[in-house]
Amino acid sequence: MSDLLERLRGRGWRLTAQRRVVAEVLDGEHVHYTADEVHARASEHLPEISRATVYNTLGELVSLGEVLEVSTDGRAKRYDPNAHHDHQHLVCSRCGTIRDVHVHGDPLSALPEPERYGFQVSEVTVTYRGICPDCTSGS
Amino acid sequence: MSDLLERLRGRGWRLTAQRRVVAEVLDGEHVHYTADEVHARASEHLPEISRATVYNTLGELVSLGEVLEVSTDGRAKRYDPNAHHDHQHLVCSRCGTIRDVHVHGDPLSALPEPERYGFQVSEVTVTYRGICPDCTSGS
DNA sequence: TCTTGACTTGGACAATGTCCAATGTAGGAT
């Protein structure tokens, strides 16, 4: 993820403490935090960081294609740093946990031409829902 | 859709003017209104209907499986009365228009067993995104 | 080290949704 910072600096990004901390929070596998969760975790390292900056930074990372925005429920959007590997999401209907998963074939090809209604279709997101092992056994 | 009202009455639903109007608004093909849009349209026929009632009624219809809740962007949820025919959604990235579409095969089968991580997967939603014909030519 | 334009901040505001106590009413009972 520090590659990320380098890459962004190459694109003219000014490298501030705030942006560094946000990038650190997003480091790791299977990270799917909401903006406020990112803010909370970032605050542990940089207490004065403001919500506005976290929102701005996440928005920029999304625009730059470095982070994916995921809205599985109607609640807060979540941010997925795993933007460079094609994947889909598996969501627990009970606790909301998200896992990255990989599917067979290209979901785009499942949409026949006549079902495209003249749209220039460029993207497809697939979300699987079910009960995760913890929730199955737990309650 | 008036079948709907009958069906619900059979389930013990009390049939009020408000619920009737909400059901009427949701009548038709390719309807994907937000709660506030439903409220606006319902108000044309029953001016005193409150937002709370619209939200309540939509929530009940969703619980009863008569209407689907769709959240394609992080914005307002949309309500899709076409709950009894399996379908997916095609969304215009520019204007937000939604179309119901039908895909080849069962998207669930594209998720291999080892990619299920012990989840009891029961549902899959596929959302295609692109630019609709109006937006392509228009601007 | 200086300068400057990009970045950050806090707080007001907007959009969407939830909750609740008071009031109204659908539909069964009489």
Next chain:
DNA sequence: ATCCTACATTGGACATTGTCCAAGTCAAGA
């Protein structure tokens, strides 16, 4: 036809998530 009452509705306060802006701050090139 009328009454009862449990269920439904209402309006407004509140919660959550996100956006905007004017003023202050700072990274990084000169």
